[in-house]
Amino acid sequence: MSQKKHPIPPEILHCEVTAKSRLFTVEALQLQFSNGEQRHYERIRGGGRGAVMIVPITADNELLLVREYCAGTHNYQLGFPKGLIDLGETAIEAGNRELKEEVGFGAKQFSDLKTLSLAPSYFNAQMHILVAKDLYPQKLEGDEPEPLVTVTWPVDKWQSLLSQSDFTEARSVAALLLLQQYLATEV
Numbered sequence: 001m002s003q004k005k006h007p008i009p010p011e012i013l014h015c016e017v018t019a020k021s022r023l024f025t026v027e028a029l030q031l032q033f034s035n036g037e038q039r040h041y042e043r044i045r046g047g048g049r050g051a052v053m054i055v056p057i058t059a060d061n062e063l064l065l066v067r068e069y070c071a072g073t074h075n076y077q078l079g080f081p082k083g084l085i086d087l088g089e090t091a092i093e094a095g096n097r098e099l100k101e102e103v104g105f106g107a108k109q110f111s112d113l114k115t116l117s118l119a120p121s122y123f124n125a126q127m128h129i130l131v132a133k134d135l136y137p138q139k140l141e142g143d144e145p146e147p148l149v150t151v152t153w154p155v156d157k158w159q160s161l162l163s164q165s166d167f168t169e170a171r172s173v174a175a176l177l178l179l180q181q182y183l184a185t186e187v
């Protein structure tokens with residue numbers, strides 16, 4: 001399949017920070033495209049280290065998920081354990097730490113499913129989706145304000161997870177579908 005690609009990204013004529021928080025920096029950009037057109041864009045610049053989402057699979061072939069409060073939607077959502085990559089950590093090290101903090105297990109085996117962009121038109125953040133296997137119990141203290149609820153779900157019943165009213169986060173849905181592709185090709 002042939003795909004036409006744009007030769008170069010637009011030139012950034014001006015970049016100005018318009019807001020800054022603990023997690024994000026909002027920038028206003030003045031861009032000039034290769035055809036001479038100029039446009040004003042805004043983008044959110046993350047910390048640059050990225051984040052991880054872990055799809056843990058137990059020895060009993062069950063998925064481990066967490067139900068946690070989400071401020072953006074002001075409700076509780078069911079999804080896979082996730083978190084930011086700390087300074088100096090690899091994605092796998094961050095994944096193992098988050099797994100221990102959120103569900104009380106570490107993993108001896110990780111497989112990288114895919115690195116996803118999150119709203120790339122507005123946000124430069126990336127999330128590494130990892131599968132974790134060969135789990136062992138180990139709990140680390142996390143930064144959650146309340147205990148997370150751990151939910152187990154049989155891998156072979158994955159489709160029913162999609163019909164759960166609180167399983168709506170796009171990253172978790174993508175991770176679940178990527179997992180199916182991974183499991184279909186696993187030897």
